[in-house]
Amino acid sequence: MNLPEANAAAELAAAIASGDRAAIAGALNLLDDRRPDARAKATALLAHLQRAQDHATGQLIGITGPPGAGKSTLSAALIRVWRQRGLRVAVLAVDPSSPISGGALLGDRVRMQTSADDDGVFVRSLSNRGQFGGLSAEVWPMSIVLLAGFDIVLIETVGVGQREVDIARLCDTTCYVAQPGSGDSVQFLKAGILEVPHILVVNKDDMGAVARRTLAELGAALTRTHPDGHWQVPVLATSAASGTGVEALADVMQQHYELLRSQQQLAARRRRYQSYWLHKRLQDEFGSFGIERLGGEKALLAELEAQDMNLFEQYAALRQRLCSAPSATGK
Amino acid sequence: MSQATVKRDHPWLMRTYSGHSSARASNELYRTNLSRGQTGLSVAFDLPTQTGYDSDHPLARGEVGKVGVPINHIGDMEALFDQIPLGQMNTSMTINATAPWLLALYIAVAERQGVDPAALQGTTQNDVLKEFLSRGTYIFPPQPSVRLTTDLITYTVQHIPKWNPTNICSYHLQEAGATPTQELAFALSTATAILDAVRDSGQIPAERFPAVVGRISFFVNAGIRFVEETCKLRAFGRMWDTLARERYGVSDPKQRLFRYGVQVNSLGLTESQPENNVQRIVLEMLAVTLSKNARARAIQLPAWNEALGLPRPWDQQWALRMQQVLALETDLLEYGDVLDGSPVIEAKVQELIDGALAEIAQVDAHGGMVACIDNGYVKRELVQSHTRRMRNIESGELQIVGVNCYQESAESPLTAGEESGIMKVDERAEREQIASLQAFRAQRDSTKVAQALQQLRSAAAGGSNIMPPSIECARAGVTTGEWSAVLREVFGEYRAPTGIDIAPLNLAGSDALEQVRARVRCTGEELGRPLRLLIGKPGLDGHSNGAEQIAVKGRDAGFEIVYEGIRLTPAQIARAAQEEGVHLIGLSVLSGSHLELVEDILSEMKTAGIADIPLVIGGIIPAEDARRLQAQGLKAVFTPKDIDMNVIMDTMVTIIRAANGLDPAA
Numbered sequence A: 001m002n003l004p005e006a007n008a009a010a011e012l013a014a015a016i017a018s019g020d021r022a023a024i025a026g027a028l029n030l031l032d033d034r035r036p037d038a039r040a041k042a043t044a045l046l047a048h049l050q051r052a053q054d055h056a057t058g059q060l061i062g063i064t065g066p067p068g069a070g071k072s073t074l075s076a077a078l079i080r081v082w083r084q085r086g087l088r089v090a091v092l093a094v095d096p097s098s099p100i101s102g103g104a105l106l107g108d109r110v111r112m113q114t115s116a117d118d119d120g121v122f123v124r125s126l127s128n129r130g131q132f133g134g135l136s137a138e139v140w141p142m143s144i145v146l147l148a149g150f151d152i153v154l155i156e157t158v159g160v161g162q163r164e165v166d167i168a169r170l171c172d173t174t175c176y177v178a179q180p181g182s183g184d185s186v187q188f189l190k191a192g193i194l195e196v197p198h199i200l201v202v203n204k205d206d207m208g209a210v211a212r213r214t215l216a217e218l219g220a221a222l223t224r225t226h227p228d229g230h231w232q233v234p235v236l237a238t239s240a241a242s243g244t245g246v247e248a249l250a251d252v253m254q255q256h257y258e259l260l261r262s263q264q265q266l267a268a269r270r271r272r273y274q275s276y277w278l279h280k281r282l283q284d285e286f287g288s289f290g291i292e293r294l295g296g297e298k299a300l301l302a303e304l305e306a307q308d309m310n311l312f313e314q315y316a317a318l319r320q321r322l323c324s325a326p327s328a329t330g331k
Numbered sequence B: 001m002s003q004a005t006v007k008r009d010h011p012w013l014m015r016t017y018s019g020h021s022s023a024r025a026s027n028e029l030y031r032t033n034l035s036r037g038q039t040g041l042s043v044a045f046d047l048p049t050q051t052g053y054d055s056d057h058p059l060a061r062g063e064v065g066k067v068g069v070p071i072n073h074i075g076d077m078e079a080l081f082d083q084i085p086l087g088q089m090n091t092s093m094t095i096n097a098t099a100p101w102l103l104a105l106y107i108a109v110a111e112r113q114g115v116d117p118a119a120l121q122g123t124t125q126n127d128v129l130k131e132f133l134s135r136g137t138y139i140f141p142p143q144p145s146v147r148l149t150t151d152l153i154t155y156t157v158q159h160i161p162k163w164n165p166t167n168i169c170s171y172h173l174q175e176a177g178a179t180p181t182q183e184l185a186f187a188l189s190t191a192t193a194i195l196d197a198v199r200d201s202g203q204i205p206a207e208r209f210p211a212v213v214g215r216i217s218f219f220v221n222a223g224i225r226f227v228e229e230t231c232k233l234r235a236f237g238r239m240w241d242t243l244a245r246e247r248y249g250v251s252d253p254k255q256r257l258f259r260y261g262v263q264v265n266s267l268g269l270t271e272s273q274p275e276n277n278v279q280r281i282v283l284e285m286l287a288v289t290l291s292k293n294a295r296a297r298a299i300q301l302p303a304w305n306e307a308l309g310l311p312r313p314w315d316q317q318w319a320l321r322m323q324q325v326l327a328l329e330t331d332l333l334e335y336g337d338v339l340d341g342s343p344v345i346e347a348k349v350q351e352l353i354d355g356a357l358a359e360i361a362q363v364d365a366h367g368g369m370v371a372c373i374d375n376g377y378v379k380r381e382l383v384q385s386h387t388r389r390m391r392n393i394e395s396g397e398l399q400i401v402g403v404n405c406y407q408e409s410a411e412s413p414l415t416a417g418e419e420s421g422i423m424k425v426d427e428r429a430e431r432e433q434i435a436s437l438q439a440f441r442a443q444r445d446s447t448k449v450a451q452a453l454q455q456l457r458s459a460a461a462g463g464s465n466i467m468p469p470s471i472e473c474a475r476a477g478v479t480t481g482e483w484s485a486v487l488r489e490v491f492g493e494y495r496a497p498t499g500i501d502i503a504p505l506n507l508a509g510s511d512a513l514e515q516v517r518a519r520v521r522c523t524g525e526e527l528g529r530p531l532r533l534l535i536g537k538p539g540l541d542g543h544s545n546g547a548e549q550i551a552v553k554g555r556d557a558g559f560e561i562v563y564e565g566i567r568l569t570p571a572q573i574a575r576a577a578q579e580e581g582v583h584l585i586g587l588s589v590l591s592g593s594h595l596e597l598v599e600d601i602l603s604e605m606k607t608a609g610i611a612d613i614p615l616v617i618g619g620i621i622p623a624e625d626a627r628r629l630q631a632q633g634l635k636a637v638f639t640p641k642d643i644d645m646n647v648i649m650d651t652m653v654t655i656i657r658a659a660n661g662l663d664p665a666a
């Protein structure tokens, strides 16, 4: 890394931390950009952000659930509560892209509609671009940037219960939003297809009896103690439409965050997200065969978690290793 | 046979939908039209009035007096009907979210003219559900909107018995792409949703309910496929009769009549070879007059220059003359129903009824019409149909003369004139209106105003009928913006679903589409990330068709599309463009306020530090304005004649390439 580039990265990192919207938008564009010179700049930027933050500021919240459950509307309601509490909020909203054209309609903003003069909110939509099993590959690197500039980073993603790439593996706190009257969520939970979230929400409480019933069923299907340990999964009723239950939801999100902090788990968790992200990227690119050549999933994750973090550097190094290693199947 | 011996039916009511600049200017226009044989009034309000803003509100900038008349208070309303005796007039007002307010003003003016409000005749459109689906001048969420609608209905049924309190509109649904079956189904579902709400409000005793059903009228569209359209109207009549009898137990056949007015199709009127629109309009008028048993009560026609801009008085006169020729010169009105007994017609009517019943069942399965607003079901269906229509035009399957066939033309003398064939609204109108509004505010009794608004607030929050306190507000000199602001506070504001999240229609894609896709993909790769496009609808403009179709097409061409629906401020658009990191901003403006809005957006973009993002615009943009916009830095201006959306997509890729230092030709 040359000096001017490092200086530019330092400046950009400082601007992000100060909440400069243009800088934040520019950094997100940079992280999205796959061209080599952009990657070099992004690497430099991440080096700065990671050093400065040690990954342990801000809260990274994942909100997932079936389409139409009210995730975006609920996010908007949460944003209002957080803003009243003086917290700065960024949102990454992930929508599916068309497998045919690669294009996408990024529609979550419509529901989130925030005031044009509130600098404490920032929304970036992403399409999953057919990669990363429904979660955009940009989510983690972008989260690093946003965590530097905001108190809360909220990731909205459609999840109908695929275990493989769960948002849970990239977030401090995951919240699953269920649709009243739909048995799917209950089935997925029972069958273990759905990773147990930290918080379970049945939205649209204003629908009355049907919402109450789903609430009861989900409560019954759930193992109350989260596999992380020390956390009893709350099952909450909200109405994003009328605002009921939203303050309570924000409260338990805060409690979970405080638990992680008191256990001093945040930094370690975020290393895990990053290792997971790297592993996933490599797997997408090189298949499980590539992962085997790096020593297999378990060893690789352990190796990555032990290292000092720099996302794109680590990534480049591992790619390099894979591309230059003599092929096991050689002639 | 000499004409004198033949018994002719009475012609329908002939209207011209008009209003512009100011109450005074519109009043002059109305009096001229009445003296030329027009038999009713049809008032067009400007967008701030329709969306509940005073003329001096920041969101009203550029929109005051443009597409209709600004009415801020009783003084404006009084000027609008100066020397027009309301006791004898039949006035139709195209007003929805603010309908209770405009009716309140009308009643207050009648009082001042010494006319008993009970004698008033006319119509308030007052169908807010279709505003969410097509027309775009909604304000409050669906539930309180329906409540205002029902308050107006129950009030007039009790106090102004000859008033048509609501005009259930399928017109606007066709303009948003609806097929005849969808028009039938969604309009009838709307009617039952509203009537159910009136019934459930408990404001009307059961024995009077048939009278309410009898007051419901419709506002229907007629497209160029005029045989099918005639059948649609016969189907409407039959289905309404059945509904009224079976669902609401109406025994008097008169109260089950399908009473409707018409504006014929405007979506199919073209910018290219606009003279052909005259033939289209006349044929469409046949659809709603031919069959005596399904004949329209009132007709208003668009003008030949519909797709160019606002009509001038002469253009409107021409449209009125079309009606007069049909009613007075032809023998149409001398016969009974000329289609009765035709098995072909009968079969088509039945087919439409069956299709509509199936679609009504779908609406019910999705929770009924009110629920379908918020869950987006109906809006998606409309966008889907419109997408199909656009694709058929593009492929040539749907032929439009002068657009995708027979495009060659001699030079037209119609568009050669100095005003290039459209009306220009005097730019001073906005300033003068604001000045007069401020003068009005200064001279009124502010204690009375505050008291009236307080009563309005308690009625809104408490649930008693909104009309009496609204009439009190009108008398006290409350303004449109003040009336609406109180209700905004009580009910909240709403953004409707955009309906663009539909599955791709043409999976394989045409060659042209494949080529654009490849170019979008390659350019994205060269720029390091997929191309992103923000489609913005600034201002109060509700014309969403173009934006929706560009959004869907853009997705199908491989763009990542950010589109947040109608009525955004320039600041919101600039902010979204920055947050989303888009490669291009495309505005869609059909309201005529493009010059003011573009100026504001350019300045917001500068403030946000994104002046380097290329900006394009589409919509109703006269050639002279297009040149001005391009001089301000806009990279392209698209109008309705740019019917091939693959070409539009391709142009946008070229613009993005040029803006990012890539070879634009590659």
Ligand code: B12
Binding pocket: B044, B045, B046, B047, B067, B068, B094, B133, B134, B135, B136, B137, B171, B172, B175, B176, B266, B267, B268, B269, B270, B305, B306, B307, B308, B309, B310, B311, B535, B540, B541, B542, B543, B544, B545, B546, B547, B549, B550, B585, B586, B587, B588, B589, B590, B591, B592, B593, B616, B617, B618, B619, B620, B638, B639, B640, B641, B642, B643, B644, B645, B648
């Ligand atoms: C359909 C229509 C309606 C529908 C709209 C339904 C909807 N949801 O969109 C309804 C019936 C609701 C309606 C209502 C009104 N309308 Co109207 N309407 C039309 C009409 C007939 C067609 C517009 C249309 O949808 N065309 C189809 C679409 C696909 O075409 P398009 O938008 O032009 O888009 C194409 C290009 O322009 C371009 N493009 C457009 N946007 C963009 C954006 C980008 C990014 C790009 C790249 C390209 C692009 O690409 C598209 C593909 O070819 C026009 C006249 C006409 N024939 O053009 C009048 C017209 C636009 N309406 C008009 C008026 C006045 C009104 C009202 C305000 C009347 C009133 N006083 O109440 C109301 C209120 C609407 C509101 N809330 O703002 C006027 C506007 C006058 C002016 N600009 O000077 C027009 C021109 C008619 C007239 N001559 O009077 N209308």
Ligand SMILES: Nc1nc2c(ncn2[C@@H]2O[C@H](COP(=O)(O)OP(=O)(O)O)[C@@H](O)[C@H]2O)c(=O)[nH]1
Binding pocket: A066, A067, A068, A069, A070, A071, A072, A073, A074, A111, A203, A204, A205, A206, A207, A238, A239, A240, A241, A242, B374, B375, B376
């Ligand atoms: N009745 C009710 N509807 C809601 C509520 N929250 C969201 N919705 C509606 O549910 C639909 C889907 O909402 P959206 O936020 O887009 O869901 P997402 O797909 O999960 O992001 C919309 O029509 C919302 O208006 C709620 O609390 N009550």
Ligand SMILES: [Mg+2]
Binding pocket: A071, A072, A073, A108, A156
């Ligand atoms: Mg969503």
